[in-house]
Amino acid sequence: MAKSKYQAPRGTFDVLPEAARARARVERAAAAVFARAGYEPVATPVFEDTELFERGVGHSTDIVRKEMFTFEDKGGRSLTLRPEGTAPICRAYVEHGMHKLAQPVKLSYVGPFFRHERPQAGRYRQFHQLGVECIGADSPLADAEAIGLLADLLAELGVPGVELRLGSLGSFEARQAYLEELRAHLRANEGELSKDVRERIDANPLRAFDSDDEGTQGVMASAPRLVDRLEGEDAEHFEEVRSLLDAAGIAYEIDTTLVRGLDYYTRTIFSFVCDRLGAQSEIGGGGRYDGLVEQLGGPPTPATGWAAGIERILLALGEEELETGDAADHHVFVASDDAAELRPRTIAILGELRHAGLTAQTDLAGRGLKGQLKHADRIGATHVVILEQGGSAQLRDMESGEQRSIELGSVVAEVTGGEA
Ligand code: HAM
Numbered sequence: 001m002a003k004s005k006y007q008a009p010r011g012t013f014d015v016l017p018e019a020a021r022a023r024a025r026v027e028r029a030a031a032a033v034f035a036r037a038g039y040e041p042v043a044t045p046v047f048e049d050t051e052l053f054e055r056g057v058g059h060s061t062d063i064v065r066k067e068m069f070t071f072e073d074k075g076g077r078s079l080t081l082r083p084e085g086t087a088p089i090c091r092a093y094v095e096h097g098m099h100k101l102a103q104p105v106k107l108s109y110v111g112p113f114f115r116h117e118r119p120q121a122g123r124y125r126q127f128h129q130l131g132v133e134c135i136g137a138d139s140p141l142a143d144a145e146a147i148g149l150l151a152d153l154l155a156e157l158g159v160p161g162v163e164l165r166l167g168s169l170g171s172f173e174a175r176q177a178y179l180e181e182l183r184a185h186l187r188a189n190e191g192e193l194s195k196d197v198r199e200r201i202d203a204n205p206l207r208a209f210d211s212d213d214e215g216t217q218g219v220m221a222s223a224p225r226l227v228d229r230l231e232g233e234d235a236e237h238f239e240e241v242r243s244l245l246d247a248a249g250i251a252y253e254i255d256t257t258l259v260r261g262l263d264y265y266t267r268t269i270f271s272f273v274c275d276r277l278g279a280q281s282e283i284g285g286g287g288r289y290d291g292l293v294e295q296l297g298g299p300p301t302p303a304t305g306w307a308a309g310i311e312r313i314l315l316a317l318g319e320e321e322l323e324t325g326d327a328a329d330h331h332v333f334v335a336s337d338d339a340a341e342l343r344p345r346t347i348a349i350l351g352e353l354r355h356a357g358l359t360a361q362t363d364l365a366g367r368g369l370k371g372q373l374k375h376a377d378r379i380g381a382t383h384v385v386i387l388e389q390g391g392s393a394q395l396r397d398m399e400s401g402e403q404r405s406i407e408l409g410s411v412v413a414e415v416t417g418g419e420a
Contacts, residue, residue: 011117011125019314023128026157026313027110030130033153034108037145039132042107044088046114050078056087056292058263060203067115069125081114084262085307086289087296089133094298103136104303110310122280122312131286131307135293138302140237143268143288144244146304150272150284151250153308159316161275162283164251167258168238169206170230171266172291178229179205189219206259225256234267241268264289268304274316283316284308330415331359333376336387337369345387349411356412383415 008014015023034041050070057063069081082088089107092098098105110130117123132149134142147164154162169175182205190198194213209220230238245252252270260269269287277283286306293301332353336342346362353360361379363372369386376384377398385406386394395414396403406414 009125011119011123013124013126022314022317023310026310027130029156030108030110030153033149033156034132037106037149039106039108039134039149042089042092042109043111044082044085044092044109046112047079047081048088048091050080052087052091052296053080053083056090056264056296057084058204060200060207061261061263062207063115063261067117069114069116083113083115085109085111085113085129085131086133086262086264086286086292086305090135090289090293090296090298090303093135093293093301094296099136099293099299099301104142105135106132107135108132120280121278122309122315124311128310129307130310131284131305133303133305135303135305136301137304138237138290140240140244140268143241143304144248144250146286146306147241147245147270148248148250150306150308154272154283154313157313157317159274159283159313161316163253163273163275165255165258165271165273166242166245166252167255167269168227168230168234168241168267169259169265169269169287170226170234174231174234175226175266178224178226181224181229182206182208182226185223186219192216192219204263207261209257209259210261220257227254227256237267260285260287264292264295266290270306272308274312276316276318277312280312282309283312329382331380331382332361332415333372333379333381333384334360334362334387335369335372335376335384338389341389342387345408349385349387349408353412353415356416358412358415385411385415 031041050068053068054064063083068083071079073079089109093105108131111128112126113129114126116125119125132146134146151164170178183201186193186197186201186205186208192215193208194211194216197208197211197213197216200207208216208223211217211220258269258271265287267288267290271285272283273281274283275281284306286304288302288304290302293299293303334346334349336346350360350362361381363375367375373384382398384396384398386396388394391408393406393408394403395406
């Protein structure tokens with residue numbers, strides 16, 4: 001391999017053609033799952049005002065405290081490469097007055113996201129998410145439907161070893177009494193907590209459940225659990241999400257320690273994990289965020305959604321399942337023994353084949369006819385059209401090796417046997 005002093009930045013990667021094909025397959029499957037459920041694709045900018053994430057994701061989260069790629073533009077504005085997609089989509093929902101549309105507004109997205117994390121398998125600084133947001137519905141049916149979409153997608157792709165963990169954080173108001181109880185537990189055991197957790201007892205005590213510090217984990221083993229404290233409508237909502245998942249035949253485990261790294265969640269939260277992944281075992285997750293739209297200046301609007309990491313889906317699928325089997329039915333190579341003279345005819349026939357929807361290529365490297373046939377074989381051509389002087393041509397079927405004269409005027413029909 002030639003060595004250049006330039007390399008992709010730490011935590012980022014190049015997507016080469018083979019990997020791009022595997023990604024495209026995942027994205028196509030997701031697009032089909034989303035479309036069947038009426039989730040329409042949207043796209044928001046790759047960077048946003050920094051404040052959107054500070055407010056939306058939360059000041060006390062790891063994302064905002066440590067992981068954002070933030071920079072100043074030439075006008076002195078603070079901008080941030082988006083670390084996640086929910087706050088931007090809610091920003092767009094408010095900005096475009098989507099609360100005036102029929103509710104809920106069901107949106108889907110795919111694209112790059114950026115977090116300055118310590119790179120490791122399944123964790124990158126530029127990664128790709130696909131996801132859905134269902135904005136304007138508080139029904140447990142919306143949660144169950146959203147969860148079902150990710151379950152369907154992973155099943156359709158054949159991702160092995162997937163488990164769904166489910167929890168509930170209750171509404172913001174109802175959660176406050178529990179948080180006080182949790183803070184008291186943390187303070188009573190302060191000496192055993194990691195510095196990071198100790199510093200966030202006031203701002204974000206729930207994060208202690210996510211700590212990989214041994215002392216903290218010991219303290220959390222005996223901590224009170226929010227799921228046990230749910231009451232009234234919060235408890236009913238959670239109960240109904242569970243019974244709807246049962247009715248849909250979607251298996252889950254209640255995880256009383258489940259918390260998520262973003263502050264906007266209320267009520268339902270969930271996480272799809274895969275035993276094929278290492279430390280970064282979550283393929284995708286999300287939950288309900290009933291306060292976010294209002295926090296960003298819109299009307300009170302309940303919402304739910306999730307995002308999954310495309311790289312993690314691919315890792316979980318493993319190399320062997322990445323074969324896409326997408327080879328074109330008709331892949332035509334247009335060859336000739338005198339390239340310069342036959343070029344005008346070559347380009348005209350390439351156009352004709354491609355306009356008819358076939359894959360068509362030609363030699364761009366000055367090979368002789370023999371070399372062209374070899375090359376056609378290497379790139380997987382199913383047919384070779386060999387142009388000859390004087391307007392005649394041969395068609396070679398690469399699988400059978402049969403070759404016959406054809407009329408160039410009907411090259412598409414000759415290749416497809418009249419199917420195209
Ligand atoms: P999140 O859990 O932060 O949620 O990210 C969702 C998914 O993105 C993760 O499950 C993981 O697969 C992938 N992911 C996150 N960080 C990285 C990374 N550094 N490298 C590779 N993959 C990564 C959200 O972002 C929420 N916006 C999800 C949501 C949508 N909640 C409601 N609606």
